Amino acid sequence: MSDSPAEPTLAEQIAAQLRRDILRGKLPPDTAIKERDNAAELGVSRTPMREAIRILAQEGLVVLRPSRSPIVARPTVKEVHDQVVVLLALEKLSAQIACERATEQDLARLAELNEKIAEAYDQVDALDLFEMDMAFHRLIAESAHNAALAETHHAYLARLWRARFLSATMRRNRERVVSHHGAIMEALRARDPVAVDAALDQHLSNLAEDISAAIEAENAAAVRAGG
Amino acid sequence: MSDSPAEPTLAEQIAAQLRRDILRGKLPPDTAIKERDNAAELGVSRTPMREAIRILAQEGLVVLRPSRSPIVARPTVKEVHDQVVVLLALEKLSAQIACERATEQDLARLAELNEKIAEAYDQVDALDLFEMDMAFHRLIAESAHNAALAETHHAYLARLWRARFLSATMRRNRERVVSHHGAIMEALRARDPVAVDAALDQHLSNLAEDISAAIEAENAAAVRAGG
DNA sequence: TTTCCTCATCTGGTATACCAAAAATTGTTG
DNA sequence: CAACAATTTTTGGTATACCAGATGAGGAAA
Known part of the structure; x- marks a missing residue:
């Protein structure tokens, strides 16, 4: 669970960025995180974006739904x-x-x-x-x-x-x-x-x-x- | 953390397979899990193998080391x-x-x-x-x-x-x-x-x-x- | 008007290719 | 013989392309 503190990978940077945006409220609950659009927006490919989304899903910040865009979690x-x-x-x-x-x-x-x-x-x-x-x-x-x-x-x-x-x-x-x-x-x-x-x-x-x-x-x- | 019970993805299948092999002892501790070789061996590409390894790492069954093959964990x-x-x-x-x-x-x-x-x-x-x-x-x-x-x-x-x-x-x-x-x-x-x-x-x-x-x-x- | 079927589109999943960094190995030099 | 340096190999990371399934909209038929 510990990252290499040396040089964070692109996916980790993206995850950190999204995490901040979510936690600060810039990406409010129910916001869709389309891995295609979002990746293009950040100028990266889908691969690291995909991994970043997985990281956040693991942390419970976004929820993955089958055949649907992941969305920012709205915890009850x-x-x-x-x-x-x-x-x-x-x-x-x-x-x-x-x-x-x-x-x-x-x-x-x-x-x-x-x-x-x-x-x-x-x-x-x-x-x-x-x-x-x-x-x-x-x-x-x-x-x-x-x-x-x-x-x-x-x-x-x-x-x-x-x-x-x-x-x-x-x-x-x-x-x-x-x-x-x-x-x-x-x-x-x-x-x-x-x-x-x-x-x-x-x-x-x-x-x-x-x-x-x-x-x-x-x-x-x-x-x-x-x- | 909950999988879609419908049709497990390839990565999940691979993860399940590796998990069984590790838990049953077929893959003893310290065994290297090269994502390239292992993927070729199973006839899949690196992408799902990579994701499978991440899943197992998250579960603590394998450990990721920078610039080194992941290995089966040997818990102390x-x-x-x-x-x-x-x-x-x-x-x-x-x-x-x-x-x-x-x-x-x-x-x-x-x-x-x-x-x-x-x-x-x-x-x-x-x-x-x-x-x-x-x-x-x-x-x-x-x-x-x-x-x-x-x-x-x-x-x-x-x-x-x-x-x-x-x-x-x-x-x-x-x-x-x-x-x-x-x-x-x-x-x-x-x-x-x-x-x-x-x-x-x-x-x-x-x-x-x-x-x-x-x-x-x-x-x-x-x-x-x-x- | 309503319902159902079809098709265009969007989604995630997978395969493949390329790249840079870091080991490991080997060759060279002291 | 030992130590160092360069090369080769292996690693993970990233980009890109393709595929299958699901969704949803729109049109046709009842």
């Missing part, structure tokens, strides 16, 4: 909610294991990032803050030193990027995030599984609701626009 | 163990949710399959029994009615197919599996999350050890053979 509230449930479970498992296995370096990195977030939370724009939040959670997953777990967790984090971003824009109390992160940090540092579990529950419990509200709002808007 | 004991940990967590989460959400039909199907296994456990061959066991666990995951969870669980189940098969062949006490399944069944029917958790722990706790032993044995054999 239930689907997103289900994914959040899994994400939460994976992250809690990670944290549990991390209580035993996290190295001092892991904790140091986590603390450093947490510090950075605490300093910047009211100064940087939402997107940057969001990236840092994502990195924080990824670090937790990686602190369990379980490659499969980290990979799957990361996949869900990526898949929920848009939903989480939508929810982040509507949530204005950033202070809470910072305090939650602090609680998670402390629990991890104390290597207290129970406290970590509680802290994560606290931090992510509202996420599902926020995301649900955001998705519903977007879908309602789409319906109004005649989507 | 730690990797497999890590995956088992995740599988167990996913299955326990499924069971927890299933305690609330499982329909009577779900439980009926589960009971039916359990019955079938109990009747056949000492009569059918290991492979058939294994398939039934896999179906049993998949039913548990599906009883949570969380598509994302079921999908990820199934992916891990498939990824661990070979390891689980290896462990199954070396374990001769099939009765235990049956009794464990019965315990899981009863706990689910009672919709008792604690009991389900305990039953699953009981059932899957030895799996990691068994698998580890099997993997180590295979790797040792490979070393002896000059792999």
